[in-house]
Amino acid sequence: DTIALKHGAHRMGNRTDADMVRWRSLRFGQFIHWGLYAIPAGEWNGKTYNGAAEWIRSWKEMPHKAYDQLYRQFNPVNFNPQQWAAQAKAMGAKYMIITTKHHDGFCLWPSKYSKYTIAASPWKKDLLGPMIDAYNKAGIDVHLYFSIIDWNHPDYRASLKNAADSAAGKRFQVFVKNQLAELLQRYPTIKGFWFDGTWDDSWKNDGAFSDELEQYLQALHPGLVMGSRLRADEKGARHFDSNGRLMGDYEQGWERKLPATIADVHGNDWEAVMTVPENQWGYHAKWMGHVKTVNEILEMLVKSVSLNGNFVLNFGPKADGTYRAEEQQLAAGIGEWMKVNGAAVYDGTYAGFEKQDWGYYIRKSGTDSVYMVVFNMPVSGSLRVKLPARTELTGVSMMQGNVALAPEWIGRNEYFIHLPNKQQESPMVILLKTVKGENKDKGNV
Numbered sequence: 001d002t003i004a005l006k007h008g009a010h011r012m013g014n015r016t017d018a019d020m021v022r023w024r025s026l027r028f029g030q031f032i033h034w035g036l037y038a039i040p041a042g043e044w045n046g047k048t049y050n051g052a053a054e055w056i057r058s059w060k061e062m063p064h065k066a067y068d069q070l071y072r073q074f075n076p077v078n079f080n081p082q083q084w085a086a087q088a089k090a091m092g093a094k095y096m097i098i099t100t101k102h103h104d105g106f107c108l109w110p111s112k113y114s115k116y117t118i119a120a121s122p123w124k125k126d127l128l129g130p131m132i133d134a135y136n137k138a139g140i141d142v143h144l145y146f147s148i149i150d151w152n153h154p155d156y157r158a159s160l161k162n163a164a165d166s167a168a169g170k171r172f173q174v175f176v177k178n179q180l181a182e183l184l185q186r187y188p189t190i191k192g193f194w195f196d197g198t199w200d201d202s203w204k205n206d207g208a209f210s211d212e213l214e215q216y217l218q219a220l221h222p223g224l225v226m227g228s229r230l231r232a233d234e235k236g237a238r239h240f241d242s243n244g245r246l247m248g249d250y251e252q253g254w255e256r257k258l259p260a261t262i263a264d265v266h267g268n269d270w271e272a273v274m275t276v277p278e279n280q281w282g283y284h285a286k287w288m289g290h291v292k293t294v295n296e297i298l299e300m301l302v303k304s305v306s307l308n309g310n311f312v313l314n315f316g317p318k319a320d321g322t323y324r325a326e327e328q329q330l331a332a333g334i335g336e337w338m339k340v341n342g343a344a345v346y347d348g349t350y351a352g353f354e355k356q357d358w359g360y361y362i363r364k365s366g367t368d369s370v371y372m373v374v375f376n377m378p379v380s381g382s383l384r385v386k387l388p389a390r391t392e393l394t395g396v397s398m399m400q401g402n403v404a405l406a407p408e409w410i411g412r413n414e415y416f417i418h419l420p421n422k423q424q425e426s427p428m429v430i431l432l433k434t435v436k437g438e439n440k441d442k443g444n445v
């Protein structure tokens, strides 16, 4: 039996309105983490910070005062939003999420509610407006990342221990509400907020406020897409309320990790956000450890879509507004594959076929077209396909060159697709045409 909640999930099941249908169809996004942290870039006084570059202010070797003065040097003279948008478009991203304000509290827009903004820097001018315009002109939707945690704001409290804390907390909530309304008023074409930094007690223990805030923003900007990270219920449960129901419009917990199977997503919309190195969002001068390759990123993107989710790849521009070579090369390599095979990703959904070792199935939303994306070519060069019940195969073709293939029926609802060439440098896409049958097990295609 369910617990009576005033501030739990208010909706059963996924949103079906046009804005959410659009978000779901885009599938592939670009995250951008840009801010003062790109100036130290993970190094200070000749020492290297091994944590995430955007967290350097919390490093014992970084005096808060020194970090908080960095805005005096922020002057991205090579910032070129048209070039940023062109790179994202060439990569095949259909939406972008930009950090308006990370945990350090520095605002990339000239907020009237804070002095700690781009207006106080040598650059002076708004960075968000030109970015949003350039991306929208390139046909890419923009969502705004907003950190609730704000290390710069005098009224921020991680927890409320006394009356003074509660008064500060109230002032801080007004500040948050004002800044979010200001962002919607300044940038009316944005499609959603991506909230972060909502794990402190001060936020977790005021589910009512997070609920009211979500409804306030939806009223200001109907159709806004906001994930589960904003919300807590009145018992402090986050992402999923105390009855296990997802709050927000999609599950937003997949940070640097992916679900393993369709069972892990519980029928909810969801999105994964991923770093190129193990754990760097902001620009770090020295990437340590493994740097993901084009094919690794493509597999994460395809796996996410095959499990009904979106996949967002993170970029961390330098303080001067340019991108590091590794990120430029990654964007170009991903874009090359997406140019030929993007049809298998965009508007992709869970196909309902039994998973095979060679890779992933993706169903074009609402159609009988199912893509096979092959990552693990069998030594035999023959791909096993097991059709779901009441499904018949009417056509098989290679995406590259639209070459028809004649599968071999091997009994019941199973086929082998024998590939003419089992060499593969990158993921191979095959298109299956199916129809609803009467579960007749037959071999002809």
Ligand SMILES: C[C@@H]1N[C@@H](c2cn(-c3ccccc3)nn2)[C@H](O)[C@@H]1O
Binding pocket: 033, 052, 054, 055, 196, 255, 273, 281
């Ligand atoms: C989207 C990513 N979320 C931010 C983050 C993650 N974390 C975090 C905090 C505690 C445990 C694990 C992760 N803190 N901040 C990162 O800084 C980046 O913005």
